[in-house]
Amino acid sequence: MLGHLLHLAGVDSVILETHTRAHVESRIRAGVMEHQAAELLRAIGLGARMDREGLPHHGVVLRVNGASHRIDLTGLTGKSIMVYGQHEVLRDLIAARLAVGLPLLFEAEGLAIDGILADAPRISFRHDNRVQTLDCDIVAGCDGFHGIGRAAMPAGVLNAFECSYPFGWLGILAEAAPANDELVYASHGAGFALASMRGPTLSRLYLQVPPDEDLAQWPDARIWDELRLRLADAAGFALPEGPIRQKGITAMRSYVGEPMRAGRLVLAGDAAHIVPPTGAKGMNLAVADVTVLARALDAWFARGDARLLDAYSDTALRRAWKAERFSWWMTSLLHRFAQHTPFERRIQQAELDYVTSSPVGAMALAENYVGLPVG
Secondary structure, rough: HHHHHHHHHHOOOOOOOOOOHHHHHHHHOOEEEEEHHHHHHHHHHOOOHHHHHOOOEEEEEEEEEEEEEEHHHHHHHHHOOEEEOHHHHHHHHHHHHHHOOOOEEOOOOOEEEEOOOOOEEEEEEEEEOEEEEEOOOEEEEEEOOOOHHHHHOOOOOOOEEEEEEEEEEEEEEEOOOOOOOOEEEHHHHHHHHOEEEEOOOEEEEEEEOOOOHHHHHOHHHHHHHHHHHHHHHOOOOOOOOOEEOOOEEEEEEEEEEEEEOOOEEEEEEHHOOEEOOOOHHHHHHHHHHHHHHHHHHHHHHHHOOHHHHHHHHHHHHHHHHHHHHHHHHHHHHHHOOOOOOOHHHHHHHHHHHHHHHHHHHHHHHHHHHHOOOOO
């Protein structure tokens, strides 16, 4: 996305991608796009397939011990979300870049970033079995938590803020029709569950499990039994089933690294912050980061105006922390915590009751879910 935004601004860039094109375009990850992320894809001329194949949603369902409560996102905010997989967004962006012949190197292993405190940073990488170097004006580390971008921040500069949750998500991708027209977030005595989708014939479903759970202890039949239990409602909810194409367990954590810039190195996306998936903010935070960064780099390259670039970290972090708060809140609201005292459990129940019975409580959820302003 950053490469495409810079291209539209007339700024040259080279993208180094660790994985193969096939891997990038097939890896199932995030699926919910905030209102402004979908609008951005349209604004840059890449929204046609999203509008043709994506699933616009105007609400989400909170299911609390079998009672369903719909949060009317559009009615409360005037905005909607779009269910369109991250890998589909990447397919659109990759096709657009290759169509105009811009440099995009797959299977390029990043080795090191040097000179970020000088005026000529350099990336060392391995591609086509050769170690090569790339001389840059600026380096954008959009390469995730374990990439060389975050690792290249000078010692003592990066302050880490972290929170680990005492559970994980067991996620499956199943060849089954979606369980509901909108996402269902279920808070149940046995633990959290989520029914989502990736299209009219693919369902993405999740279960709260212990963080060290052995996936081998979860045969398909047990997964479906547990999903039926946690997603059940008083109206006789029926869960469509089908072959499970993928399953895995993901640890849940929150992380923010400050600042998001040091000299000629800037960080974006998971290189700078990680959210638990409960609030559907991971991909959207990355899009917001690079939207702010592209504006800053445009001003810097076009006019030598460094004000937006100097403010990039503070601007991006203000929004990132609000998304971190919302994701933490959604996670705390909907999951069962073994260490909760009876008092803490009652507080959680009261919070759920408030959100599902108060227009003000529902509005706060809806405003954050559809996405706060960028920049």
